Amino acid sequence: MERALPAVDYRQLRLSRLSDPAFSHLKLLLYWPVFGLAFLYVERLSPVTVYAPVSCRLDSLIPFCEVFLIPYLFWFVYLAGMHVYTLLYDVEAFRRFMGFIIVSYTAAMAVYFLFPTCQNLRPETFSRDNLFTRFLFYFYQFDTNTNVCPSIHVIGSAAVCCTAFSVPRFQSRGWKWAFGTTAVLICASTVFLKQHSVVDVLAAVPVCLAAWYISFRKEAFRGRP
Numbered sequence: 361m362e363r364a365l366p367a368v369d370y371r372q373l374r375l376s377r378l379s380d381p382a383f384s385h386l387k388l389l390l391y392w393p394v395f396g397l398a399f400l401y402v403e404r405l406s407p408v409t410v411y412a413p414v415s416c417r418l419d420s421l422i423p424f425c426e427v428f429l430i431p432y433l434f435w436f437v438y439l440a441g442m443h444v445y446t447l448l449y450d451v452e453a454f455r456r457f458m459g460f461i462i463v464s465y466t467a468a469m470a471v472y473f474l475f476p477t478c479q480n481l482r483p484e485t486f487s488r489d490n491l492f493t494r495f496l497f498y499f500y501q502f503d504t505n506t507n508v509c510p511s512i513h514v515i516g517s518a519a520v521c522c523t524a525f526s527v528p529r530f531q532s533r534g535w536k537w538a539f540g541t542t543a544v545l546i547c548a549s550t551v552f553l554k555q556h557s558v559v560d561v562l563a564a565v566p567v568c569l570a571a572w573y574i575s576f577r578k579e580a581f582r583g584r585p
Contacts, residue, residue: 411478426492428549459575510564
């Protein structure tokens with residue numbers, strides 16, 4: 361496989377050139393601090409008094425499994441890695457990727473504001489004492505159990521997977537299996553760690569479909585009659 365060549369020479373980047381066609385895509389990154397501030401506001405600065413609990417019967421059938429902390433935390437690498445790769449080697453894929461993110465994350469944030477939810481699925485005590493459960497003990501304290509539906513973890517995983525499937529370098533069966541399996545494991549980790557209900561996962565599906573339709577449909581059907 362030939363080594364991919366950088367699509368943009370970022371050594372030429374200057375703040376005054378941010379509107380140049382070669383660098384204008386970088387403006388899409390401004391969405392992240394905007395989303396971060398909105399999430400901080402809804403989570404920490406303006407908590408509501410009543411949250412709608414989200415759960416279903418299937419949640420009680422899914423056992424807690426701390427090993428799923430590995431794919432759950434790998435989500436951050438999964439998401440950041442696609443940012444870095446597309447920024448360096450496929451700017452058009454980066455634009456589609458960010459389009460998916462902006463549509464889906466904004467929709468999720470609107471739901472958090474209009475219909476605040478929570479989940480009460482986390483175990484009160486851990487039956488096993490190991491590195492994973494010790495980490496989760498503190499992680500649960502840091503990460504609230506509110507504003508969970510739809511799941512941002514699921515949406516972000518779908519964004520990366522859809523982008524990978526559109527990037528020419530990742531068209532081999534091996535790459536598709538790798539990205540697809542990783543996305544499935546990350547989604548599964550949200551329910552096995554009791555971070556989300558199955559309802560949160562399912563609620564993310566229509567959001568992801570809408571984001572894919574807006575951001576990837578033209579690319580997916582290009583060249584078809």
